[in-house]
Amino acid sequence: MRRLLRKRPALGMALLSGTATAVGIAISLAIDWFPDAASTASKDIDNLWDVLLIASVPVFVLVMSVALYSVFAWKVKPGDTSDGAPIHGHTKLEVVWVTIPFVMVTALALYGWVVLDDIEAKEKDPLIVNVTAQQFAWSFEYPALDKVKSNQLVLPKDRRVELRVKTKDVIHSFWVPEFRLKTDTVPGLTTKVRVTPNRLGRYDVVCAELCGIGHATMRQAVRVVPPGEFQGWVSERKQRAGDGGVAAAGGDTAVAGKTLFADTGCTACHTLADAGSEASAGPPLDDLTKDAAKFGKREGQSAEEYVKTAIEQPEAFVVPGFTKGTMPDNYKKNLSSAEISTLVKYLSDVSGKETK
Numbered sequence: 001m002r003r004l005l006r007k008r009p010a011l012g013m014a015l016l017s018g019t020a021t022a023v024g025i026a027i028s029l030a031i032d033w034f035p036d037a038a039s040t041a042s043k044d045i046d047n048l049w050d051v052l053l054i055a056s057v058p059v060f061v062l063v064m065s066v067a068l069y070s071v072f073a074w075k076v077k078p079g080d081t082s083d084g085a086p087i088h089g090h091t092k093l094e095v096v097w098v099t100i101p102f103v104m105v106t107a108l109a110l111y112g113w114v115v116l117d118d119i120e121a122k123e124k125d126p127l128i129v130n131v132t133a134q135q136f137a138w139s140f141e142y143p144a145l146d147k148v149k150s151n152q153l154v155l156p157k158d159r160r161v162e163l164r165v166k167t168k169d170v171i172h173s174f175w176v177p178e179f180r181l182k183t184d185t186v187p188g189l190t191t192k193v194r195v196t197p198n199r200l201g202r203y204d205v206v207c208a209e210l211c212g213i214g215h216a217t218m219r220q221a222v223r224v225v226p227p228g229e230f231q232g233w234v235s236e237r238k239q240r241a242g243d244g245g246v247a248a249a250g251g252d253t254a255v256a257g258k259t260l261f262a263d264t265g266c267t268a269c270h271t272l273a274d275a276g277s278e279a280s281a282g283p284p285l286d287d288l289t290k291d292a293a294k295f296g297k298r299e300g301q302s303a304e305e306y307v308k309t310a311i312e313q314p315e316a317f318v319v320p321g322f323t324k325g326t327m328p329d330n331y332k333k334n335l336s337s338a339e340i341s342t343l344v345k346y347l348s349d350v351s352g353k354e355t356k
């Protein structure tokens with residue numbers, strides 16, 4: 001190889017670059033870059049990515065080969081401090097190195113545009129979901145389905161969905177990697193994104209924009225379910241909003257409270273022995289009666305009133321050692337009053353038990 005490079009440098013370089021390109025493309029395509037594909041857009045986006053890799057590897061290899069070759073072939077001799085020969089440019093070469101990148105970039109841009117146009121296409125009668133972001137939680141509302149509200153994004157499989165994304169405070173970014181979907185939430189604007197989930201499963205909606213101290217915990221469930229199950233979920237949500245989930249728990253308020261505590265996402269931040277949660281972003285709730293005695297009495301509140309206030313207006317008392325604004329203040333909006341009563345009763349009861 002070394003002899004070939006010395007005798008016929010152009011041929012040698014071409015052989016080396018060709019091999020490097022083939023190996024580079026093979027490695028880059030063999031890497032599994034993406035999580036599961038769960039929407040109709042996933043395939044198009046993954047293909048686009050592969051095409052970009054195939055187009056980028058030869059460019060990278062070409063640039064690096066020329067650079068490395070030049071460094072070694074025209075290395076200055078020790079002691080040589082003279083100037084290089086004056087070069088006046090090379091019109092043909094310049095035309096080539098402007099035209100090829102121009103054609104490549106234009107073609108890739110057009111391809112990207114066609115894919116984007118395709119995956120964002122409007123379709124008749126989409127399921128509209130209003131998404132609200134705030135420090136540090138997502139909430140979802142289905143305006144056409146009796147304004148059902150949820151802390152989980154539940155979607156029927158194979159139905160076009162239009163997400164209307166808003167923020168109550170700062171910029172967040174709505175990201176469901178399996179849908180290959182990401183959009184910023186911008187104060188004062190409603191951003192729309194469309195998606196057709198085509199794979200059943202449980203995924204995560206993740207916040208992809210640093211938005212404050214709780215950014216890393218701003219992650220909630222997305223569930224893609226069969227259309228029949230979706231209808232069932234909607235009716236169940238409506239019923240739960242009406243009775244706080246008591247009927248679904250067979251009339252047992254403690255079970256209803258425990259379920260609601262987990263479903264609402266409280267377990268992600270609070271330790272509570274009865275619910276088996278050990279998170280520490282928020283105050284441990286096994287001490288709730290102590291906190292209620294300390295902070296609630298100051299305001300002349302009973303333990304239950306204290307708990308209710310702590311859920312509905314988390315800014316009202318912040319337990320020392322915890323940061324104001326970590327707990328979202330959207331539970332009053334997202335839970336029905338019956339659900340809040342269930343939670344308050346549950347928390348007052350189990351916390352009482354722990355400290356007795």
Ligand code: CUA
Pocket residue numbers: 134135136171172173207208209210211212214215216218
């Ligand atoms: Cu919201 Cu990061």
